[in-house]
Amino acid sequence: MSIWRFANPAEFMRLTGWLVAPFWVAAGVLLAVGLVWGLSVPADYQQGTTVRILFIHVPAALLAINTYALMAVMSAIGLVRRHHVSFLVAKAAAPIGAAFTLVALVTGAVWGQPMWGTWWVWDARLTAVLIMFFFYLGYMALWAAIDEPEKAAELSGILCLVGVIFAFLARYSVNFWATLHQGASLTLQEGQRVDDAYRIPLYLMMVACYLLFAALLLTRARTEIRLRRARALRLRAGNRAEGSTAAAEHPA
Amino acid sequence: MSALLSDPYLTYVAVAYGATVLVIGLLIALSVRANARSRVELAEAEKEAGSHER
Numbered sequence: 001m002s003i004w005r006f007a008n009p010a011e012f013m014r015l016t017g018w019l020v021a022p023f024w025v026a027a028g029v030l031l032a033v034g035l036v037w038g039l040s041v042p043a044d045y046q047q048g049t050t051v052r053i054l055f056i057h058v059p060a061a062l063l064a065i066n067t068y069a070l071m072a073v074m075s076a077i078g079l080v081r082r083h084h085v086s087f088l089v090a091k092a093a094a095p096i097g098a099a100f101t102l103v104a105l106v107t108g109a110v111w112g113q114p115m116w117g118t119w120w121v122w123d124a125r126l127t128a129v130l131i132m133f134f135f136y137l138g139y140m141a142l143w144a145a146i147d148e149p150e151k152a153a154e155l156s157g158i159l160c161l162v163g164v165i166f167a168f169l170a171r172y173s174v175n176f177w178a179t180l181h182q183g184a185s186l187t188l189q190e191g192q193r194v195d196d197a198y199r200i201p202l203y204l205m206m207v208a209c210y211l212l213f214a215a216l217l218l219t220r221a222r223t224e225i226r227l228r229r230a231r232a233l234r235l236r237a238g239n240r241a242e243g244s245t246a247a248a249e250h251p252a
Numbered sequence: 253m254s255a256l257l258s259d260p261y262l263t264y265v266a267v268a269y270g271a272t273v274l275v276i277g278l279l280i281a282l283s284v285r286a287n288a289r290s291r292v293e294l295a296e297a298e299k300e301a302g303s304h305e306r
Contacts, residue, residue, distance in 0.1 A: 039269070049261045053268040060272070099279040103272050110268040114261055216279065219287050226290035230297035237301045 007083035009225045016218050023215035030208035037201040044198075053111040055202055059209035061104035061129070067097030067213065068132055068160075068167035071139070075157035085221075087153035088228065090160060091143055092220035096213060098136035105129060116180060125181040128169035135163030149228065 005011045038055030071090040078086035108126070109119045120126065139156050146152035174183040194202070259265075 035269075039265075043259075049259050049265055052265050056268060056272045095279060095282075099275050103275050106271045106275075107268040110264050110271070114264055212276075216283055220283050223283070223287045223290040226294045230290070230294045233294075233297040233301040237297075 004081075004083075007081070007085050009085055009229065012085050013222060013225060016222060020215065020218045020222070023211055023218060027208060027211035027215050030204060030211060034201060034205040034208045038205060041197055041201060047115060050111050050114055051198065053107050054198075055205045057104060057107040057111060058202060059206045060100045060107065062206065063209055063213055064097055064101035064104045064129065064132065065167050065171050067093050067100060068136070068164065071097065071160050072164040072167070075160040078153060079157050079161075084150075084153065084228070085225065087157060088224040089217070089221050090157065091153070092224050093217055094136055094140050094143075096216050096220070098133065098140065100209075100213075101129060101133040101136060105133065121180050123179040123181050124173035124177050125170060125179060128166045128173055132163065132166040132170050135159070135166060139163070149231070 006015065034055065039052055041052060041055075043049045044051040071093050074086045074090035074093070077083060078090065105126075112121075113119050139160055142156045142159055143152050146155065173179065174181055
């Protein structure tokens with residue numbers, strides 16, 4: 001089965017139709033378990049109970065960056081292969097990514113105040129995430145500002161690709177510069193650096209947030225496809241009505 | 253309970269979780285509402301297209 005089958009809106013609706021409900025149920029269950037578990041972990045010897053904020057901050061930050069990467073890939077596919085479903089998936093992902101970026105920024109600031117002694121620093125990673133958040137807002141604003149969907153999709157897609165550098169910097173800036181924000185705590189290369197008491201609920205919350213992302217993305221993408229179909233039907237009906245009026249006014 | 257209330261970081265944790273529930277809850281509510289509206293809109297458009305064909 002070719003992946004390009006999903007580029008056909010009818011196929012996309014058919015193939016994703018049965019996935020939406022299981023994703024919502026799985027996300028709901030795992031989020032409930034993860035939140036209760038995350039709120040009941042023992043206090044860290046340095047961070048105290050603020051360590052509990054990381055169970056939402058880390059998955060949100062991860063999704064903020066990965067959603068932008070997904071949007072960039074979808075926009076590139078849309079621009080190169082002219083599949084409008086790709087553009088619609090990118091459009092559907094933007095508010096989700098923006099919401100997770102906002103959560104990452106807010107929870108990071110709330111954690112930073114007691115731990116770093118400040119709500120905000122112009123650190124490379126924090127600044128890149130903030131600029132990425134503005135790119136999310138700009139992307140959604142551009143889609144909303146242009147009436148012609150094809151043109152809106154192309155221009156928003158180009159804007160998305162321009163902003164991908166900030167998603168890259170948000171992810172890797174801690175490797176390039178020694179800044180206040182710490183590097184990755186969960187790495188495969190350097191062995192385990194987080195105790196199981198925190199690591200397991202953190203992984204659980206990551207999986208729960210990815211499932212929530214998938215449920216939201218599929219729901220929103222299906223919404224966009226329906227709205228596009230409704231618009232196409234209305235335009236076709238309008239053209240047909242105009243054609244029949246013209247034929248009545250100027251009979252052959 | 254008294255240990256929980258005497259936690260110096262309680263406010264920070266509560267604000268972080270509260271803000272997250274608010275933002276993600278709003279996103280879910282808006283997405284579900286838009287999804288329901290799109291179904292209605294498509295049904296209406298199909299009905300209109302059908303009446304024009306007749």
